[in-house]
Amino acid sequence: MSIFVPESPGLLLAANSTIPTMLKQILAKLPRKSSKSNPTYSDGSNAATDSGNNGSFTNTCNVISSRLNVVKKMSSSIFPTSSGEMIQPHLQFKDVQNSDKPRLLISKLNLCSIIYDFDDQDKDNVEKDLKRQVLVEILDFLVSESTKLAEPAMSAICKMCGDNLFREFPPKNSARSPRGETEDEDPWFDPAWSHLQLVYEILLRFVSLSSLDPKIAKQFIDHSFLSRLLNLFDSEDPRERECLKSVLHRIYGKFMVHRPFIRTAVSNIIYRFVFETEKHNGIAELLEIFGSVISGFALPLKKEHKMFLSRALIPLHKPKSVGMYHHQLTYCIVQFIEKEPKLTSVVINGLLKYWPVTSSQKQLMFLSELEELLELIRSDEFEKVMVPLFQRISCCLDSYHFQVAERAHFLWNNEHIHHLIMCNRQVIMPIVYSSLQRNSKNHWNRTVFNLTQNVMKMFHEVDEALVVSCQSKFEEDKSATAAVAERRRVTWEQLEKVAGGGFQPTVGNVSVLEKSATACVVSC
Numbered sequence: 001m002s003i004f005v006p007e008s009p010g011l012l013l014a015a016n017s018t019i020p021t022m023l024k025q026i027l028a029k030l031p032r033k034s035s036k037s038n039p040t041y042s043d044g045s046n047a048a049t050d051s052g053n054n055g056s057f058t059n060t061c062n063v064i065s066s067r068l069n070v071v072k073k074m075s076s077s078i079f080p081t082s083s084g085e086m087i088q089p090h091l092q093f094k095d096v097q098n099s100d101k102p103r104l105l106i107s108k109l110n111l112c113s114i115i116y117d118f119d120d121q122d123k124d125n126v127e128k129d130l131k132r133q134v135l136v137e138i139l140d141f142l143v144s145e146s147t148k149l150a151e152p153a154m155s156a157i158c159k160m161c162g163d164n165l166f167r168e169f170p171p172k173n174s175a176r177s178p179r180g181e182t183e184d185e186d187p188w189f190d191p192a193w194s195h196l197q198l199v200y201e202i203l204l205r206f207v208s209l210s211s212l213d214p215k216i217a218k219q220f221i222d223h224s225f226l227s228r229l230l231n232l233f234d235s236e237d238p239r240e241r242e243c244l245k246s247v248l249h250r251i252y253g254k255f256m257v258h259r260p261f262i263r264t265a266v267s268n269i270i271y272r273f274v275f276e277t278e279k280h281n282g283i284a285e286l287l288e289i290f291g292s293v294i295s296g297f298a299l300p301l302k303k304e305h306k307m308f309l310s311r312a313l314i315p316l317h318k319p320k321s322v323g324m325y326h327h328q329l330t331y332c333i334v335q336f337i338e339k340e341p342k343l344t345s346v347v348i349n350g351l352l353k354y355w356p357v358t359s360s361q362k363q364l365m366f367l368s369e370l371e372e373l374l375e376l377i378r379s380d381e382f383e384k385v386m387v388p389l390f391q392r393i394s395c396c397l398d399s400y401h402f403q404v405a406e407r408a409h410f411l412w413n414n415e416h417i418h419h420l421i422m423c424n425r426q427v428i429m430p431i432v433y434s435s436l437q438r439n440s441k442n443h444w445n446r447t448v449f450n451l452t453q454n455v456m457k458m459f460h461e462v463d464e465a466l467v468v469s470c471q472s473k474f475e476e477d478k479s480a481t482a483a484v485a486e487r488r489r490v491t492w493e494q495l496e497k498v499a500g501g502g503f504q505p506t507v508g509n510v511s512v513l514e515k516s517a518t519a520c521v522v523s524c
Contacts, residue, residue: 060452072092109156119189135198158220233282287328294335314350360401397435402445409451433470
């Protein structure tokens with residue numbers, strides 16, 4: 001309400017004298033609270049005392065002023081103004097006009113930026129429940145409303161998400177093994193998940209809005225925001241990593257300007273994991289995202305993408321915890337080979353470089369991945385890697401660990417791999433024959449023995465002459481090995497006799513001990 005102010009002093013005095021009367025008339029028309037509540041105002045008096053007070057004019061003005069302050073607060077909550085003032089966050093969206101909903105959204109987002117301690121379950125329970133209720137209201141508003149968000153609302157959403165999500169994780173117990181070495185370890189669940197889950201859903205809904213303009217939103221979802229978001233993938237809570245996977249995938253698809261930065265940041269995470277710490281909880285989720293990213297790469301592949309394969313993906317076979325993400329890793333590598341088959345030889349050579357010599361479980365994973373790669377390989381690429389490849393497979397064929405030997409024999413059951421082997425049998429057969437022959441004589445596992453007989457039968461049916469030739473070569477090598485072993489035995493007997501006699505007889509100027517030692521070195 002505007003009050004006319006006259007310029008004449010006399011009129012000004014008259015106007016001043018009518019102000020208390022006008023205020024009393026206004027207050028008489030406003031709804032009063034029940035007398036049972038007996039509210040206390042800022043001056044320490046209550047409603048009953050003030051209404052019955054016939055004191056001085058000054059006291060009356062003080063009471064009126066107090067009432068006006070309360071009325072102003074109540075009216076601003078019930079009837080939000082159209083000015084730039086904030087609206088009380090506890091109001092419902094349905095109770096305000098459409099023009100006031102953006103400011104109410106910002107007010108609710110500001111309220112949800114307050115962080116509570118969930119380590120103490122008995123602390124601030126009322127406030128925690130209120131915040132969760134407001135988060136649900138914000139999510140329902142974003143899901144139901146199709147209005148376009150203005151920049152202040154975008155900024156408030158990103159700030160609220162950052163305040164709740166970007167945090168330091170609790171220190172990991174050094175006594176525990178890194179995640180991935182033991183599969184029966186119970187996962188850790190964040191006690192604040194009741195709030196975090198809603199915040200992730202709000203962020204996912206925000207970046208999924210069809211009305212969201214990436215050119216405007218990129219000033220809030222910037223490189224700093226993305227870096228801190230990627231750091232959250234190290235969370236030990238699997239539910240959080242799953243939500244992060246959905247959010248990052250949507251951001252990568254919508255914000256094309258950020259794609260190079262995301263790829264570089266993920267590469268740095270992998271480098272640090274492989275070559276420094278070997279501890280990270282979110283490698284599987286990051287690889288799952290990149291599985292779909294790689295499938296969208298344009299042909300021909302850029303140099304940056306090939307470097308990601310050779311410098312990030314292939315070295316991921318090195319860590320001990322490869323079993324926790326091997327499935328996703330294999331899928332990413334297969335996507336690269338389907339895009340550019342010439343990369344098959346590069347990948348296989350990388351596998352041989354990081355081949356696990358002492359871990360039978362990792363050998364089983366490598367053999368499974370190798371079969372998938374050989375199903376896609378072309379003949380010219382196969383010829384580049386078949387010699388070192390089957391030297392390694394030959395070691396697996398007669399492995400004492402029967403599961404490894406069994407898995408290596410299964411390669412011959414694959415039709416495409418069998419065709420490649422038979423086409424290049426002149427090179428492959430001499431490499432693997434010694435292992436097959438030893439298995440057929442004295443391998444302890446009956447299943448491996450039968451598989452070896454089947455493989456030998458395949459070679460006999462295709463090229464019996466080659467088998468006979470390999471058999472002759474095997475016998476010659478066996479005789480030569482036996483002769484070397486006999487010479488070594490005789491030499492050591494001579495050394496023992498000389499050492500036990502207490503003196504060193506000489507032949508010419510050379511002692512028998514020196515002569516025997518020289519012969520031993522030559523024989524070895």
